[in-house]
Amino acid sequence: MKAKTLFDKVWDAHVVEHVEGGPNIVYIDKHLIHEVTSPQAFSGLESRGLKVLRPEKTLGTPDHNIPTVNQHLPIKDEQSRKQIETLSANCEKNKIELYGLNHPNNGIVHVVGPEMGHTQPGMTLVCGDSHTSTHGAFGAVAFGIGTSEVEMVLATQCIMQSKPKKMRITIDGDLAKGVTAKDLTLYVIAQLGTGGATGYFVEYAGAAVRNLSMEGRMTVCNMSIEMGARGGMIAPDDATFEYVKGREHAPKGEAWEQALAKWKTLKTDEGAEFDMEYTYKAEDIEPRITYGTNPGMGMGITAFIPAESDIQASELPSFKKSLAYMNYELGEQILGKKVDYVFVGSCTNGRIEDLRAFASLVAGRKKADSITAWIVPGSKKVEKQAIEEGLVEILEKAGFEMRQPGCSACLAMNEDKVPANKYCVSTSNRNFEGRQGPGSRTLLASPLTAAAAAITGVISDPREFV
């Protein structure tokens, strides 16, 4: 039998039909929906006179557009309120499980899926959100789709997609102290560039990846899209099984044993071929920070922005435009530069481990007066756990408060917007122009680097504090 990659195994097992000269019809095991990309899909269904084919394989949670304070009060912004009510109404009408606002399981769709045990190895999972790649951390084939495709999956539980090419990224060795999963992923993106994995599905491998917790693996898979990949995945192992076991929607009893036997076969066979392979050394990875307006424009925290002579002539205009937006100079170092905001949260770094990391660094220290900090847990469950573990107390003593869960300043659809020209060290995933509010300037980094900035008020090397 031909050696197969992990991706092949999961993908091939879900192909209903290969369309002549066209894409595959791929069966979807789990469909996650949220308020922003689903309303037009439901109205599309309605205008065609169709019903949701498998409501039990669909889960809804509002996240992008919800406030992160006073969630018990009616939402002030009328359009936001309407969008969230529309999701509730669509779920109710179509008998779709919903973790609505104030529900104890509510949260960012990519935090909620795994923590409730919806996300499992070997699945196909889609959502109208590009960071669906997060779920690949469990050995699932998970990817973001557009609204027309959301409609397709609602109507037929299938999607039409060409099979992507396969890439493996191996990180050998051990990450140094103060260097996290976020730094690893920012490093890889800077090597490949924002389009470097377009057309590919990535498998992450190597000791540095294997040694990551499930939270860390989710952070890595999450940002696969930032180099253009359709998705990223990591072969499931004991850490994966341990994480899934006992969660509300995980298989139980005999079904668990059966599932486990199947999941253990989910790894790339010896000799299986990839269309592209990259290998990096964990020792080369420092705490990272971005200085530009796409996630590929990043560097080690002590490094210097490339000088004019380091940039290809054809890329120079876009590069300069980006630096002008950030108000940084070619060739300069940004360590020690002023920061105004710190955002900890998002589906990249809004999980319990991220809050623990942030709290561990600020414990016994004080927030810099000049800093506005938004600490936003990824879900209600994360929020609860942070309180139970005493993290909130540590944060409060250091001068921070925790907000309520949601996407928040990751995309600034709700009130949480960084003002124009202000610098925000953010644990989220995108530093595009205006991403965190019109005119805002985003510096992507790990929760540790965010913590170092939060206590010093300037861009700082977290290794000095851990």
Next chain:
Amino acid sequence: MSVDKFTLLESSCVPLPIENVDTDQIIPARFLKATSRDGFGENLFRDWRFSPSGEPVKDFVLNQSEYSGKVLVAGKNFGSGSSREHAAWAIADYGFKVVISSFFADIFRNNALNNGVLPVQVSAEFLKKLFKVVESDHSQKVIVDLEKQELKYNDEACQFEINPYKKDCLLNGFDDIDYLLNKKNKIQAFEESSLK
């Protein structure tokens, strides 16, 4: 929603020679609160097109009356970032039928095709030349022939790729859902045999 048929288009072009144009620039997140598909064209490239106070930014190409047409020509890696189909809706709603670039992000490409907007990928050299030509003659027209998979202007021509299935969809104005609905029995059979 089925899409408009696309066969042949002859139009002048709007050049946007910027690389890595991401979906947050095409349509910023704060405009994603609508629950219908209409009206996104108004906010296409909002923060490049209008100042914070809402004044048109003079040197942004959509505000320059000498440029018009149904073809947007953009720098490489167009449409990276989010999966928001609103980006494709905004482009379609504004009136573009074709986007030409030397590289497209995956999800954007699919979203565009699902909304009757044709992404035409050309070589970096072809793109560079096209930018030059369009910028020196604003009325320069290009012809996009989907049947022949050909992009032409003056004496220059190049072939572009499109998945034969997607091409068929666009030529005939049907979409994936129409196709999938015809496969109901197959899908059911798959559920019965492969999933327990």
